[in-house]
Amino acid sequence: MSNSNFYKALKELTDEKNLPLPVLIGAIEDALVVAYKKNFDPEQDVIVMLDQETGDFKVISRCTVVADEAFDDADKQYTLEEALEINPEAKIGDIIEEDVTPPTFGRVAAQTARQIVAQKLKEAERNVICKEFQSRVGEVMSGKVQRIERGTVHVEFMKAEAILPPKEQIPGEFFRTNDRIKCYIQEVRSTPKGPQIILSRACANFVEELFTQAVPEIMDKIVQIKGISREPGYRVKLAVFSKDNKVDPVGACVGLKGSRIRGIVDELNGEKVDIIRYSDSLVDFVSNALSPAKIQETTILDNGKAALVIVHPSQLSLAIGKEGQNVKLASKLTGVKIDIKTEEELKEQVVSPSSEKL
Secondary structure, three states, X not given: OOOHHHHHHHHHHHHHHOOOHHHHHHHHHHHHHHHHHHHOOOOOXXXXXXXXXXXXXXXXXEEEXXXXXXXXXXXXXEEHHHHHHXXXXXXXXXXXXXEOOOOOHHHHHHXXXXXXXXXXXXXXXXXXXXXXXXXXXXXXXXXXXXXXXXXXXXXXXXXXXXXXXXHHOOOOOOOOOOOEEEEEEEEEEEEOOEEEEEEEOOOHHHHHHHHHHHOHHHHOOOEEEEEEEEEOOOEEEEEEEEOOOOOOHHHHHHOHHHHHHHHHHHHOOOOEEEEEEOXXXXXXXXXXXXXXXXXXXXXXXXXXXXXXXXXXXXXXXXXXXXXXXXXXXXXXXXXXXXXXXXXXHHHHHHHHHHHHHO
């Protein structure tokens, strides 16, 4: 039976939903099997075959050829005698297929399958979206704020909707509907209602990806990001390195007159960004990590697990940072427990035990 109009609508759906044609064909065939069983024979084993060229479809029954003593289901089995009437070469175990398409099936299919087809198409579209975004986990993408519910920001990416939970937002930032924002694709979960895309702007990876996008030398692997530590909304430290002596890794990240880092700081709503020069020397790396403070002396202790850092009294508060933020991020970046003291404090610490004995 001809269904050219039906097939034309199918091709339109292919363009509209941006789904592979085989996926849609499979969805239609599954839906028509359900329609046939609902309206004609629920017990019969059938498949529906849709001709992609003409739009014609047939309902094909499938019956297994069994020995007489094993015959117990007329809907799904043929005796060998029955099978030989259809196919003279049939033998036990074969599958006999027959065209059992009812004359009225076209009308029934149009009435019954519509809802099922829509459901299948929706599921297929969700699967495509899920695969698309699973391949984008770890990337930063730009989306549009669709709505905000109880602190959770719903962001629209193309035909998908993602969520930016409160804990993944930068403290103090504020969004309005239709704002364009950049987010890090953190996770994609498959749920019965479709893919759930989890975004983040608070993770350290978000900053790392912003630098990767903004700095061609990082994209080209001339400059490497060796480590990153972050306190969202307050400060981030990024350790960079270049094997090419002609390339200054810090300068590459900062850009001419601060052009590159300025855009990143703006995206982070003014969050302080420290670009640290990485060094294989742990003494130098720890000293650099405490930037912008100037360090007098660094001693590595406990087989590289700890460090004693001496600073001038004028640099002490800067080295420690507000609520210990600077030293905490430096410690996290280097993997070293850092103890900061002035020379006076160190002398008092040495003298103190003998004083107690007096």
